[in-house]
Amino acid sequence: MKMNNKIKKYDVIVVYSESIAHSARNKQYKEKSPFSSKGKYGIYNDSYRYFLLRCKKIGIKAAFATSKNIIAPGSFQSFWTYDKGWVRNYGKAYSRVIFDKFTPSTIKQKSKLKLLTSLKSIYTFNNKKSKDIFQNKLNTYKSFKEFAIPTVGITNSSKQNIILSKSRLDKLLRRHRHKIDFNDDYIIKDKTGACGLRIYKVDFDKFSFKKIMKHYELDKKRKKVLSYILQPFIKCNKGFVFGKYHGTIDLRVIVLNNKIIQTYIRIAKKGKFKCNEHQGGKLVYIPIKKIPKDALIMARKIIKKLDAKLNSKHSLYTLDFMRSNNGNLYFIEGNNTPGIDWNHIKKINEIKSKELIDLIVNELNLVI
Numbered sequence: 001m002k003m004n005n006k007i008k009k010y011d012v013i014v015v016y017s018e019s020i021a022h023s024a025r026n027k028q029y030k031e032k033s034p035f036s037s038k039g040k041y042g043i044y045n046d047s048y049r050y051f052l053l054r055c056k057k058i059g060i061k062a063a064f065a066t067s068k069n070i071i072a073p074g075s076f077q078s079f080w081t082y083d084k085g086w087v088r089n090y091g092k093a094y095s096r097v098i099f100d101k102f103t104p105s106t107i108k109q110k111s112k113l114k115l116l117t118s119l120k121s122i123y124t125f126n127n128k129k130s131k132d133i134f135q136n137k138l139n140t141y142k143s144f145k146e147f148a149i150p151t152v153g154i155t156n157s158s159k160q161n162i163i164l165s166k167s168r169l170d171k172l173l174r175r176h177r178h179k180i181d182f183n184d185d186y187i188i189k190d191k192t193g194a195c196g197l198r199i200y201k202v203d204f205d206k207f208s209f210k211k212i213m214k215h216y217e218l219d220k221k222r223k224k225v226l227s228y229i230l231q232p233f234i235k236c237n238k239g240f241v242f243g244k245y246h247g248t249i250d251l252r253v254i255v256l257n258n259k260i261i262q263t264y265i266r267i268a269k270k271g272k273f274k275c276n277e278h279q280g281g282k283l284v285y286i287p288i289k290k291i292p293k294d295a296l297i298m299a300r301k302i303i304k305k306l307d308a309k310l311n312s313k314h315s316l317y318t319l320d321f322m323r324s325n326n327g328n329l330y331f332i333e334g335n336n337t338p339g340i341d342w343n344h345i346k347k348i349n350e351i352k353s354k355e356l357i358d359l360i361v362n363e364l365n366l367v368i
Contacts, residue, residue, distance in 0.1 A: 006091065011061045011368045012125075013076065013095040014048065015102045015116070017109070018068035024088040025069060025078035033086045034064055045086070047341040050354060052082040054361045060368060063093055067102045070112045073119040074098065097368055099125045099360075101337055103135060105192070123367060125360075126336045129310050130317055134334040137191050137229050144305070147298055147331035150176060154188065154228040162188075165230045166204060173232055181324040185233035192227060201233055201273060233273070234330065239323030240265065242286060250275045251321045253291065253299050254338055256359055257314050258307050260299065262352060263288055283343065285352050294329050295321050302331060314363055 020041050022029045031037060035044040048064055055062035065076040071092070079093045080086055098117070104110040117124055133143050141151035150172040154165045166186065173182045189199040240249040248268035253260045264285040266275035275281040291299070299319055306315070320332040340360070342353035 007075070008063075008089070008091060008093045009061075010063045010093055010095040012055065012063075012097040012099055012364055013074075013079065013093060014051065014062065014064045014099045015070070015076075016064070016066055017102050017105075018066045019105070020044075021064075021066045023066045023068045023078060024080045025090060034066070034080050043344060044341050046344075047353060047357065049082050049086070051340065051357050051361065054357055055364070056082075058361065058365055060361065060365060063089070063095070065093065067104075067109055067112050070116045073116060074122045075116075096121060097123045097125065097364065099364065103192070103337060125314075125316070125364065125367070127310050127315050130306070130315060130334075130336040133306070133309070134317060134336045135192055136227075137189070137333055140333055141229075143309070144302055144331055147302060149231050149234065149330050149332065151229050151231050153191065154230055162230075169230050169232065178324070178326065178328045181234050181326055181328055182232040183235065187231045187233050188228055189231070190227070191229050199274065234322065235325045236322050238325045239327075240292075242284075242290065245284060248273055248275060249322075250332060251291070251295055252318050253295075253321075254316075254318050254356065255299075255303055256316050256363065258303050260288055260291075260296075260303075261359060262356060263291055264352075277343070283349065285348060292323075292329075295323075298329060298331060302334075314367070316360065316363070 016034070021034045021044075022031070022036065024034070029036075033042075033045040034048070035041045037045070052062050052064065063079045063081050065079040069076040069078050071077045074096055075092060075094045077092055079089050081089055100113075102109075102113060104113050116122070117128075133139050138151060138153050141148045150169060152165050152169045152172070154162055169186070173179055176182070184203055184205065186202050186204065187199060188202055237248045238246070240246075240251060242249070242265055245265060245267055247270065249265050251265050252263065254262040262285070264283055266277060266281040266283050268275045268281050272281075277283045298321065302319055306317075316338065317334050317336040318338045319334050321329060322332050323329050338356075340353055340357050342349040344350065
């Protein structure tokens with residue numbers, strides 16, 4: 001443990017959500033790393049250790065903090081560092097550059113992020129405009145209607161409101177050029193969700209409105225920002241095929257500085273529709289040259305359009321695609337805070353994640 005009354009200045013501070021990482025100031029938390037080794041996020045300790053060590057190697061002074069410790073623009077009341085092991089620092093830290101891995105899920109957390117970035121001098125690595133587009137799935141649809149799955153918002157959990165949202169979506173589907181792709185199933189999902197959480201497949205003929213209302217009530221208790229969207233469910237279990245890999249597959253491309261730098265596919269478990277690794281999906285890296293031509297063309301069109309909107313010196317985000325059983329390609333969603341952790345079972349995953357971290361750190365070096 002390190003005590004220091006002076007504010008320590010860093011070139012960059014990584015900030016993570018307090019719901020996942022533990023504050024260095026939390027004396028009730030007895031473990032010696034920011035992510036608990038007893039939970040599912042324990043593997044993140046390895047990736048952020050590598051991140052900080054990579055920064056140190058090229059002369060960047062870096063630290064790690066949680067959203068709980070935000071006290072002022074660019075400032076934290078405690079933080080972690082790495083030096084032959086994780087070190088708790090109880091003093092204050094400041095950086096003009098924030099590598100933000102913090103996506104607010106409550107009103108209080110939104111206020112903290114607003115405070116952290118309230119001065120123009122504070123530079124967030126992830127572009128603020130891209131956050132507005134990708135952290136809100138309804139905004140993603142509005143920005144890229146020509147490529148995306150038809151989407152409408154659900155403003156509250158009442159039966160009447162959900163039926164009204166379904167009517168609005170059905171009008172969009174009837175006018176869609178590929179309406180053959182849509183059947184009687186729908187998807188209700190958290191507008192700002194990630195990792196495949198709070199996604200519900202529903203058949204309105206059999207749908208229990210009590211189910212979604214129950215989830216709304218749970219979100220209220222957790223003081224989460226209540227927001228859902230409604231989309232059609234597209235059958236895609238015979239869409240993408242990559243060599244021996246088939247079934248329900250999505251394709252993800254990682255973009256840095258308007259260039260595709262990595263790509264992989266995620267295959268859902270048999271009989272399931274969620275491809276996310278956190279939901280049991282299998283992740284397989286593929287060479288960029290293996291991206292289907294139409295997916296590459298669509299990705300480049302989205303990148304070009306996004307670049308015009310962002311007007312940013314740099315950008316880091318992912319784009320996800322799916323192909324229907326009828327062969328039609330759809331842009332599913334984007335993510336401006338892609339994960340840098342890896343599955344320890346596969347060495348290739350570690351190699352690729354470290355490759356991504358190296359590229360991010362090199363980019364950070366240009367903005368410090």
